[in-house]
Amino acid sequence: MGAALTVFSENGNRTAIGKCLRSKPTAFVGLILYSLYLWHWPLLVFAKRCNVFGLTTQDKIAVVGVSFLAAVLSWRFVEMPFCRRGTIKRQILFTAMAIVMTCAVALGLFGYSSHGWPSRALVPQGQQIQILVF
Secondary structure, three states, rough: HHHHHHHHOOOOOOOHHHHHHHHHHHOOOOOOOHHHHHHHHHHHHHHHOOOOOOOOOHHHHHHHHHHHHHHHHHHHHHHHHHOOOOOOOHHHHHHHHHHHHHHHHHHHHHHHHHHOOOOOOOOOOOOOOOOOOO
16 A cells, blocks of 8 residues: 555656656666565575574675575576567476476485485584474
8 A cells, every 4th residue: 555655646746756766776676576576585594594593684685685686687587588589488498497496306305315414403413302202
């Protein structure tokens, strides 16, 4: 509702809000916003899982920067080719995505079959965690 009121408040007049919404940086962020939405959360979760002691402010800023970069790249090389028919053959893109997904699944299965990645263990080696089964 707030976004709708902001847009409708322009009403043909050149207000500061209207100028901000028409600016090129704001328009560009609007173009990549969906990609940014898709990238930020997995990267943030991955960063938190890799850093046991919590993320510092600098870490969070770095994750936002990497998310922004990933969003720009996926907008440019994934979204835009789909918008412009004939720019890239969809078969090539789907084949590349199938290869990436196969590698990701293989890597996950490898990690699972080797009882997880040793570097992510919170308990020093030699100590065991007792699991209570109810």
